[in-house]
Amino acid sequence: MTDAVRLESLHKTYDGGVTALGGVTATFAAGSFTAVMGPSGSGKSTLLQCAAGLDRPTSGRVFIDGTELTAVKDTPMTKFRRRRVGFVFQDYNLLPALTVEQNVLLPLRLAGLRADRARCRSVLGQLGLGERLHDRPEKLSGGQRQRVAIGRALVTEPAVIFADEPTGALDLRSAREVLTLLRAVVHEHGRTVVMVTHDPTAAAYADSVLFLADGCLAGALSAPTADAVAERLAHLGEVAA
Numbered sequence: 001m002t003d004a005v006r007l008e009s010l011h012k013t014y015d016g017g018v019t020a021l022g023g024v025t026a027t028f029a030a031g032s033f034t035a036v037m038g039p040s041g042s043g044k045s046t047l048l049q050c051a052a053g054l055d056r057p058t059s060g061r062v063f064i065d066g067t068e069l070t071a072v073k074d075t076p077m078t079k080f081r082r083r084r085v086g087f088v089f090q091d092y093n094l095l096p097a098l099t100v101e102q103n104v105l106l107p108l109r110l111a112g113l114r115a116d117r118a119r120c121r122s123v124l125g126q127l128g129l130g131e132r133l134h135d136r137p138e139k140l141s142g143g144q145r146q147r148v149a150i151g152r153a154l155v156t157e158p159a160v161i162f163a164d165e166p167t168g169a170l171d172l173r174s175a176r177e178v179l180t181l182l183r184a185v186v187h188e189h190g191r192t193v194v195m196v197t198h199d200p201t202a203a204a205y206a207d208s209v210l211f212l213a214d215g216c217l218a219g220a221l222s223a224p225t226a227d228a229v230a231e232r233l234a235h236l237g238e239v240a241a
């Protein structure tokens with residue numbers, strides 16, 4: 001079976017000279033839910049952005065659903081990303097001038113796909129937003145906005161959805177709703193989710209956890225519990241040393 005995502009020896013050095021990734025190799029199986037954890041500055045966001053084609057690694061290769069993203073130029077990479085990759089940001093990144101429905105339809109329009117309103121409405125219905133189609137984001141709570149963003153990430157039926165601290169701006173209850181939703185996206189809808197989080201409780205919603213320290217992989221944990229994750233995080237420095 002083709003992995004949803006394969007990362008081969010990803011290195012990233014930013015213009016100022018900071019090395020954010022020091023050679024990361026990892027695979028994410030189709031239909032899996034993986035949390036990526038590590039101290040602040042350990043390269044989590046850089047890893048996600050390079051894997052998603054939002055940024056380019058300095059060297060190394062990224063495969064999404066068997067296609068090498070790093071082998072293609074910017075324009076086809078953007079085109080591929082729009083169809084095959086979903087991204088959920090901590091601060092939602094919804095367009096304030098568009099309605100909920102228009103926000104969710106946008107990736108289809110950008111990808112040159114049919115603006116399938118029936119599918120859009122069905123996705124939003126499943127997310128509990130069936131009554132909010134014509135509202136603008138400013139009328140929604142944080143948790144509702146993040147659910148719209150998840151709908152937007154789902155609508156093109158991508159090979160993978162990357163989420164960078166998707167619950168970082170939410171209260172506990174909304175965070176739990178969003179995490180339950182992400183888990184359902186994987187276990188009921190068969191999607192693949194890779195989620196960065198610094199919260200062990202959030203990580204425990206995933207099937208497994210990858211730990212990063214100083215831009216390198218520093219271990220993994222399957223069937224994580226919040227306690228086991230917190231314990232591992234506390235000792236990450238020692239593992240990496």
Ligand SMILES: Nc1ncnc2c1ncn2[C@@H]1O[C@H](COP(=O)(O)OP(=O)(O)O)[C@@H](O)[C@H]1O
Nearest residue numbers: 014016018020039040041042043044045046047
């Ligand atoms: N655009 C950038 N330009 C220069 N350095 C950056 C940039 N983005 C991140 N970094 C640096 O790269 C390292 C990893 O950052 P990041 O991937 O954001 O880590 P994390 O998400 O784990 O906190 C940090 O030292 C950070 O300061």
Ligand SMILES: [Mg+2]
Nearest residue numbers: 044045046164
């Ligand atoms: Mg980050």
